[in-house]
Amino acid sequence: SQQGEEDPQALSIQEGENATMNCSYKTSINNLQWYRQNSGRGLVHLILIRSNEREKHSGRLRVTLDTSKKSSSLLITASRAADTASYFCATDLAGGTSYGKLTFGQGTILTVHP
Amino acid sequence: DTGVSQDPRHKITKRGQNVTFRCDPISEHNRLYWYRQTLGQGPEFLTYFQNEAQLEKSRLLSDRFSAERPKGSFSTLEIQRTEQGDSAMYLCASSRRGYSGNTIYFGEGSWLTVV
Numbered sequence: 001s002q003q004g005e006e007d008p009q010a011l012s013i014q015e016g017e018n019a020t021m022n023c024s025y026k027t028s029i030n031n032l033q034w035y036r037q038n039s040g041r042g043l044v045h046l047i048l049i050r051s052n053e054r055e056k057h058s059g060r061l062r063v064t065l066d067t068s069k070k071s072s073s074l075l076i077t078a079s080r081a082a083d084t085a086s087y088f089c090a091t092d093l094a095g096g097t098s099y100g101k102l103t104f105g106q107g108t109i110l111t112v113h114p
Numbered sequence: 115d116t117g118v119s120q121d122p123r124h125k126i127t128k129r130g131q132n133v134t135f136r137c138d139p140i141s142e143h144n145r146l147y148w149y150r151q152t153l154g155q156g157p158e159f160l161t162y163f164q165n166e167a168q169l170e171k172s173r174l175l176s177d178r179f180s181a182e183r184p185k186g187s188f189s190t191l192e193i194q195r196t197e198q199g200d201s202a203m204y205l206c207a208s209s210r211r212g213y214s215g216n217t218i219y220f221g222e223g224s225w226l227t228v229v
Contacts, residue, residue, distance in 0.1 A: 033218065042120075042205060042222035043157070088156050090218075099164065100145060100209050100218050104156030 006089060006108040014113050019076040021108040023089030024069075030092045032065060033102065034074050037086045046074070046087075051094070081114045116140070118221035120206050126227045127196055134192045135224045139208030146189050147218065148181055149205040150174065157205055163189060164211065196228045 007022045023032070031050045035043040047063045049056050049072065055064050062075040076083055086109050090102035119138040127133050139146050144165050149157035160179070162170045165186035175181075178196075183189040193200055203223040209216045 035220070040225075042118075043207075043220035045217055045219060048217050090156075099162060099169065100216055101147070101159050101162060101170065102149075102157075102218060103159070106154070106156050 006087070006105045008108060009106070010109045010111070012111045012113065013079055015079060015081055017079055017112075019079050019083070019110055019112070021074045021087050021089075021110070023072045023074070023105055025072075025089075025091045025103075025105075026070065028094040029067075030094050032063075032072050033090045033092070034061075034063060034072075035088045035090060037088065037107070039085075043088070076110075079110075079112045081112050083110060084112050085110060118206055118208050118219055120204075120221040120224050122224060123222060124225045124227075126229060129198060129228055130195055132192065132194045133196060133226060134190055135204050135206075135226075137189045137191070137206030137221060138187075139189070139206070140219060142210065143208035143219075144186060144211050145209045145216075146183055147207040147209075148189070148191050149207065149220075151203045151205060151223070152201075160191075160204075193226070196226075198228045201226055201228045 005024050033048045034046040037043050049063050049065045060077045065072045086107040088104050088107045090104045121136045146163040148160040151157040160172050160175050161181050163183040166183050178194045181191045203225050205223045207218045207220045209218045
């Protein structure tokens with residue numbers, strides 16, 4: 001079963017606008033990772049945020065984590081057509097011996113129009 | 115850092131045939147994972163290796179599926195007597211051993227189409 005749920009399922013914006021995607025999960029986590037996937041390709045790692053962190057930045061990306069609400073958001077600023085892809089959040093569940101097994105949501109399909 | 119490498123990238127096979135996929139992880143990574151992804155869905159965990167030991171298998175991994183990682187280097191995923199429901203992308207990933215905050219890197223995936 002899927003642990004995380006991304007919202008919205010699809011997002012369409014114009015180049016230069018910001019894109020925000022949300023992820024909710026159900027059980028406690030060690031960390032949460034965001035990935036990008038271009039059509040038919042593998043997953044590209046974007047950001048890892050640990051359960052004791054609240055916000056991380058990487059270039060035009062900003063990720064927040066609210067463990068009390070069991071939610072995370074990914075913000076892409078000044079979007080480009082090349083940002084068009086599916087975006088997934090993946091959680092590394094807490095408890096037991098953690099070895100990095102990830103549980104993915106269904107993803108958000110982002111389309112950036114030039 | 116050459117990344118996670120998977121081969122073949124695409125495989126079309128007839129129902130009932132056996133197929134094998136290979137994964138070469140990032141060289142210093144001792145953890146290796148296999149995931150399966152169907153269209154419109156996120157990847158689902160199949161199995162995990164630490165070095166050569168297979169430490170967890172998902173219930174998604176039926177008896178027709180077998181994975182190995184001899185000598186803790188590359189890994190193979192074999193599907194016997196393929197069924198149309200096996201059509202999916204099979205993703206390999208790797209990471210370093212350590213505390214739980216390690217980034218997991220994925221390969222480009224191997225697409226399987228069973229006709």
